[in-house]
Amino acid sequence: METFWFVAVALMLAVYIVLDGFDFGTGIIYMFVAQTDEERRLTLNAIGPVWNGNEVWLLAGGGLLFFAFPKAYASGFSGFYLALILVLWLLMLRGIAIELRSHLDHPLWRPLWDVTFSVSSLLLAVVFGAAIGNLVRGVPLNAEGYFHTPFWTSFLPGPEPGILDLYTVSTGILSATVLSIHGAYYLAMKTEGDLYQRAHRFAKVGGWVLIPIILLNLLSLKNVQPILSANYSAYPIGYTIPLAAAVALGLMLYFGQKGRDTAAFFASCLFILAGIGITAWGYYPNLLISTTNQSYNLTIYNSATSAYGLQVGLIWFGIGFPLVLAYTIFMYRSFWGKVTPASLHESY
Amino acid sequence: METALFYDRLQFAFTITFHYLFPQLTMGLALLILYLKSRALWTNDEHFNNAARFWIKIFALSFAFGVVTGIPMEFQFGTNWAKFSELTGGVIGQTLAMEGLFAFFLESSFLGFLLFGEKKFGPRVHWMASLMLFLGSWLSGYFIMATNAWMQHPVAYTVAEDGIFHLTSLWGLLTNSWLVWQYAHNMTAAVATGSFVMAGVGAFYFLSNRHTDYAKTFLRTGVTAGAIASLLLVFPTGHENAKQVFEHQPVTGAAFEGLFQTERGAGMVLVGQPNMETLTIDNPITIPWGLSLLVYDELWAEVKGLDAFPRDEWPDNIPLLYYSYHIMAGLGTIFIAIMVPAMLLLWHGKLFKTKLVLWGILLITPFPYIATTAGWMTAELGRQPWLVYGLLRTSEGISPLVHSGNVLFTLIGFVGMYFLLGILFLFMFAETVSHGPEPQNAGGDAPVVHSPY
Secondary structure (H helix, E strand, C coil): CHHHHHHHHHHHHHHHHHHHHHHHHHHHHHHHHCCCHHHHHHHHHHHCCCHHHHHHHHHHHHHHHHHHCHHHHHHHHHHCHHHHHHHHHHHHHHHHHHHHHHHCCCCCHHHHHHHHHHHHHHHHHHHHHHHHHHHHHCECCCCCCCCCCCCCCCCCCCCCCCCCCHHHHHHHHHHHHHHHHHHHHHHHHHCCHHHHHHHHHHHHHHHHHHHHHHHHHHHHHHHHCHHHHHHHHHCHHHHHHHHHHHHHHHHHHHHHHHCCHHHHHHHHHHHHHHHHHHHHHHHCCEEECECCCHHHCEECCCCCCCHHHHHHHHHHHHHHHHHHHHHHHHHHHHCCCCCCHHHHHCCC | CHHHHHHHHHHHHHHHHHHHHHHHHHHHHHHHHHHHHHHHHHHCCHHHHHHHHHHHHHHHHHHHHHHHHHHHHHHHHHHCCHHHHHHHHHHHHHHHHHHHHHHHHHHHHHHHHHHHCHHHHHHHHHHHHHHHHHHHHHHHHHHHHHHHHHHHCCCCEEECCCCCEEECCHHHHHCCHHHHHHHHHHHHHHHHHHHHHHHHHHHHHHHCCCCHHHHHHHHHHHHHHHHHHHHHHHHHHHHHHHHHHHHHCHHHHHHHHCCCCCEECCCEEEEEEEECCCCEEEEEEEECCHHHHHHHCCCCCEECCHHHCCHHHCCCCHHHHHHHHHHHHHHHHHHHHHHHHHHHHHHCCCHHHCHHHHHHHHHHCCHHHHHHHHHHHHHHHHHCCEEECCCEEHHHCCCCCCCHHHHHHHHHHHHHHHHHHHHHHHHHHHHHHHHCCCCCECCCCCECCCCCC
């Protein structure tokens, strides 16, 4: 039962990163690939009907974590206090920038929100990547299962690390790179003309830059957190996940070269899902790993709510999750296809 | 620790008060937009479609601000109230997770259809999107109220030895007796906000002689819904809420009313200032027997005063609680005094000739926000000093390792950020209102409305 909810929470957050990831990525490359006002409006329209729904996956994933593993939610959210509040402020600025930017036609108004949108997207991608890095590296949990960690200490992983150290910054850079390529393929899939050309070129070149960054991360991973490999040694079937990630990455590069952007985008989705799957497989059954003492780790067993709570949750999750999938698929199908300059004038 | 608790409370109070300015408008408007879309579908009259489109724009604006200020609410349970989350997550995590799964997805998906889908999918789908949006936003309110109702009046739980609350019945949690009247009262208040704003914008247009046709529609809809909501706010929903407070939280009820001593035939204080030194009300204007009659339907019924309860169970800010309650109740009375005569004038076809009442409707527009805020302060200050009434004290709920300096830092940040957001919202609202509900014709016959992005 605990395992089911571990998978459910991981899945919700993985879908969140895939979906909101492409609109973060779109935001990161926005200033470079979309140069005229019309191109910028087209870009925002490409994510306009869906970005808000994408963000709901974060809320729903957080809600599930709160319900199923209250202790881990409490410990993790209070431990990363400043970083999470920073995420909130960035999410706010970004949301407001998207919503307000095109409402007013003034030469100062639009550039202001353009930069806000782009910078907040970049920082969010880095921070979410660093967050995963923090989970992997571990945090200084005490015997009560709480921790408090500052933004930085010595920039080196150790028993008393900061939120930002060499390892987590490198996962942040990895995340920003992956998501900007992801966003570029999404934009290429949704647009035409010059905008399409630039997004496509960005994604194609970016794909090759990605490979050394991934290798660097994989190499440091073994030193930073050796316990992740235990599940792989015990259940070698898990090795299919990194294999799937490698295949997805290969397909993404291949389709990118062939100019098949839709296929490349889906390969990128699969690559991100598999990437999170790699972490989740190694991480199970932990929810937070302690850097001070392995017996302080928060696991799905010592953090879970009562058996009744977990079971009764199945009822509403069983009804709600298919509904959520249905809305999401329906939404994406309805707004499928390229956004064109004409579509800017037909919202009603 | 003391100061961390203070800043934690202030930050939550500040962020949730600011947040709730937006959902109360969207939940109220969702109902009114559904009405306008239904009229449009029924009569095939483009006038109602234009009217609906205008309010959908306002709705979307308020919704966007509601979303961005709403995310911090869920986060803060964990960031600032970790101990509370750890202990009660097994209960209130249920309703909060259900809100995400059932309400948020519904709202955010169908708002997309409402904004982008009219031309593409036709009037029926567009009407259905407005229905779904109404359902989503009211369902969201329901799950949040279920969470709050459990904190006010805990049901369906057991407490384990380690202090952790465990749910014993999901059904019991969702059908908490406290929830019925609290939800009804809160949603009626949201309808009041939505309809007062609609009527206020109508009055503004009408008095400034612009968009007169639309002004009349907004006034008719807003005044009718506003008058009905104002009446329902007092009776039965407000009355029943007060009764359940006196039944389950008698010390809170006594603090609402500023009743320091237990009395038979207790009077109801209309105006007066609670003096915490002498434990009396200064300068009271009182309705004799009013309180006994209101709570127990009997002139000589005994009402327990604050003296009947140990001091460490008194709400910790009695004057503020007292004023919140009186501001809420006083404004509720003023709403009836303006909206009910306005509705009667409307029925007799005289509203559009009575400038004084139209001015009243215009000027009262911001006050439902104040009344609703005061109402929530009444509920939440009244719950003190408990997080979970009678079971878990507020001081026991904060994050153990988040120190006061950190919380003050983020509190200052939130104040700055929300100041900016508030200015932007008012600016965009004024911009949308000054634009007006008329469709722009770009040379041709078909109305052209630009994409919001």
